[in-house]
Ligand code: SF4
């Protein structure tokens with residue numbers, strides 16, 4: 001079983017459209033939407049939730065106040081550097097703001113009335129769903145929560161267990177944009193990162209950063225240029241960069257409205273029109289991915 005992460009240094013490169021096409025073409029893949037902060041793979045492969053995973057995703061702690069014990073001394077308010085504790089005007093006791101609380105426990109230490117305790121924090125939920133291309137692991141991070149890297153690791157673990165138990169050939173991950181914690185959680189342990197690059201100055205700059213990250217984590221890298229004909233000279237610069245850095249170029253996709261049109265119909269570009277230029281390039285790119293993993 002091989003794991004392939006489709007990533008990009010920035011959003012809007014067509015990464016999710018590429019991922020969805022690869023999931024379809026793989027024929028035997030668990031799909032994973034690792035962009036838990038702003039997921040959109042579901043728009044293309046329409047998961048029907050088979051089951052919400054039994055336990056909500058827990059990460060860190062939340063402070064809660066037992067008002068029957070609170071003596072309104074106010075000692076806890078200044079020790080909270082996150083300004084998560086305030087007076088409750090209704091009874092002059094204190095209350096905590098769960099969006100601000102970081103679960104550090106400082107308030108618990110100063111409260112001699114034992115009125116504050118830390119409880120496990122639910123930061124999101126993860127799901128296993130069925131799609132027309134097979135199983136999908138995905139998640140929803142609660143608003144304001146920042147543990148997306150851990151949530152990515154959790155759904156990847158679920159995907160891996162399913163792939164192993166059902167003898168599935170590939171796990172295909174739709175990675176988040178950027179180079180932050182959820183991207184690192186997406187890359188760790190993958191066999192290949194396909195970096196989707198658009199020929200713009202910022203696109204190249206961000207792609208170089210994410211390629212450096214892949215190298216740091218010793219993940220193999222392949223490059224795929226999307227909308228290469230929008231700026232042929234920058235596309236040529238990407239090709240030269242890839243050759244210089246020994247990065248396999250698995251394809252160049254011409255600008256094609258089909259990405260937008262297929263998304264409107266909730267289809268992959270290959271499903272929408274397999275004879276389109278974009279679909280032909282995607283099929284060739286997937287064949288190249290398989291070759292590079294052989
Ligand atoms: S330190 Fe304890 S008793 Fe004092 S205000 Fe805070 S919660 Fe209430």
Ligand code: SF4
Pocket residue numbers: 062063079080081082083084085096100101102103104105106107108
């Ligand atoms: S646990 Fe830390 S962050 Fe949360 S309310 Fe207490 S002092 Fe503030």
